[in-house]
Amino acid sequence: MAEHKHIDNHQEHGHQEHHIVPIPLYLMVFAILIVGTIATYFVAFLDLDGIFAGANTLVALLIAFTKMTCVALWFMHVKYSSRLIWLTALAGFFWLAIMFAFTMQDYLTRGSGVFTQ
Amino acid sequence: MTVCGYCQLPTKKMATHNDEHYHPPGLQHQFEDMGQQAESDSIGMWMFLVQEIMFFGGLFTVYLVFRSKYPMAFAAGSNHLDVFWGTVNTLVLIVSSLTMALAVHYAQLGKRNLQVILIIATMVLGTVFLGVKAVEYTAKYYEGIVPVKGLNLRTPKEAKHNVLKTATEHSPTDPDSEIRQSLDSPSSVEKKGGEHSEHEYVNPTADFVWEDTSLAVKARDAGYLTAAEKIGYFSNGEIDAAKFRDKVRIFFWIYFAMTGLHALHMIIGLGIMTWLLWKAWKGTFTAEFYAPVEMSGLYWHFVDIVWIFLFPLLYLLGRHFGGH
Numbered sequence: 001m002a003e004h005k006h007i008d009n010h011q012e013h014g015h016q017e018h019h020i021v022p023i024p025l026y027l028m029v030f031a032i033l034i035v036g037t038i039a040t041y042f043v044a045f046l047d048l049d050g051i052f053a054g055a056n057t058l059v060a061l062l063i064a065f066t067k068m069t070c071v072a073l074w075f076m077h078v079k080y081s082s083r084l085i086w087l088t089a090l091a092g093f094f095w096l097a098i099m100f101a102f103t104m105q106d107y108l109t110r111g112s113g114v115f116t117q
Numbered sequence: 118m119t120v121c122g123y124c125q126l127p128t129k130k131m132a133t134h135n136d137e138h139y140h141p142p143g144l145q146h147q148f149e150d151m152g153q154q155a156e157s158d159s160i161g162m163w164m165f166l167v168q169e170i171m172f173f174g175g176l177f178t179v180y181l182v183f184r185s186k187y188p189m190a191f192a193a194g195s196n197h198l199d200v201f202w203g204t205v206n207t208l209v210l211i212v213s214s215l216t217m218a219l220a221v222h223y224a225q226l227g228k229r230n231l232q233v234i235l236i237i238a239t240m241v242l243g244t245v246f247l248g249v250k251a252v253e254y255t256a257k258y259y260e261g262i263v264p265v266k267g268l269n270l271r272t273p274k275e276a277k278h279n280v281l282k283t284a285t286e287h288s289p290t291d292p293d294s295e296i297r298q299s300l301d302s303p304s305s306v307e308k309k310g311g312e313h314s315e316h317e318y319v320n321p322t323a324d325f326v327w328e329d330t331s332l333a334v335k336a337r338d339a340g341y342l343t344a345a346e347k348i349g350y351f352s353n354g355e356i357d358a359a360k361f362r363d364k365v366r367i368f369f370w371i372y373f374a375m376t377g378l379h380a381l382h383m384i385i386g387l388g389i390m391t392w393l394l395w396k397a398w399k400g401t402f403t404a405e406f407y408a409p410v411e412m413s414g415l416y417w418h419f420v421d422i423v424w425i426f427l428f429p430l431l432y433l434l435g436r437h438f439g440g441h
Contacts, residue, residue, distance in 0.1 A: 020225050021218075030215045037207050037428075041200070044433035053341070056437050060429035067425045075218045075418045077411075085159050092167035096174045103178050108185065 019080035143406030158408045186345040187364045192435025194368030203432035213242035214421040221414045227404035261326035264369040272320035327362040
């Protein structure tokens with residue numbers, strides 16, 4: 001009898017672990033991704049660099065980051081995952097940021113002749 | 118002899134549940150419960166994806182370094198990519214991500230038929246993506262902009278970049294006349310390969326060809342060249358077409374390396390999907406055991422995320438300069 005009770009507890013626990021994302025939510029994320037793609041296409045043809053240099057690239061990357069966040073949170077179920085998964089995913093991008101930052105603080109502070117003879 | 122993590126009873130094997138004591142179906146002996154097992158699966162896959170981030174990150178770093186040095190050469194090269202096919206491929210990949218997410222959804226519900234259909238749909242879309250990529254690569258080959266010497270043997274005279282020549286001819290600075298002469302002279306390649314006699318092949322060395330220097334000139338006139346560009350595109354204050362070509366060539370190296378590595382991931386993804394389809398077809402996955410579907414999904418979505426960044430960074434970066 002004791003064993004039976006034990007099993008029931010585990011089954012309840014199991015249901016909490018496996019979050020099933022409803023289909024309408026998937027479709028909403030999908031719609032955001034499609035709209036983002038179309039937006040990034042049309043914005044690229046507008047000259048935003050008149051506002052400040054690099055504005056076009058900034059807008060394109062903001063849209064890309066939004067799309068990535070949507071894919072990661074809902075399609076990849078990070079939103080419903082444990083903190084360990086959150087930490088792992090964020091650590092990946094943190095190390096990537098370190099690589100970019102340390103590389104560029106070197107290259108951008110050198111003379112212009114590095115890649116030219 | 119091993120002890121089962123779930124019920125602390127001794128067990129003979131780690132992987133099967135033919136023992137006399139109860140387990141939730143799908144639970145491996147080394148885990149205490151389904152939650153711990155699911156988290157272990159996920160953490161392993163995410164650790165792999167994190168090193169994939171760094172793997173692609175190396176190439177993104179190369180992109181960052183060279184684009185910050187030569188933005189105009191990157192814009193010129195980017196404007197020459199086929200933005201229509203690039204956008205189509207982005208949409209194809211997003212739809213494939215949706216079908217993959219739904220495949221996981223129906224695996225979680227233990228619905229075998231919908232699972233199989235959605236895995237097939239994902240594979241079809243992945244194949245379409247690779248097909249479009251092949252069309253694009255072929256076009257680069259016929260335009261003489263594969264950045265490897267000897268790989269542009271089939272560059273016909275009417276290639277797109279040669280049309281651009283008329284634009285640069287009107288500019289006050291005369292671009293590399295030496296290349297122009299070699300382009301106009303009859304090629305040795307044409308003499309060798311007679312089967313394509315309807316075209317005149319004009320690229321005897323089969324090297325990377327680039328003539329359009331208009332963006333560099335435009336940037337100089339508007340006064341927004343970087344310090345590296347002032348040295349990298351110009352000789353004695355005059356536009357140097359050969360120098361500019363070499364910088365555009367860097368862009369095409371990065372384009373082929375990044376999209377090539379991404380395409381390799383798609384091919385591996387299709388291999389995983391084939392295996393997954395076989396398992397799903399046999400009805401392996403149930404509401405209790407669907408981890409392989411979910412983990413394959415994580416991989417597929419990751420490859421989609423890489424493309425989400427490649428698309429604007431490669432195809433769209435210089436569109437607002439008006440192109441050619």
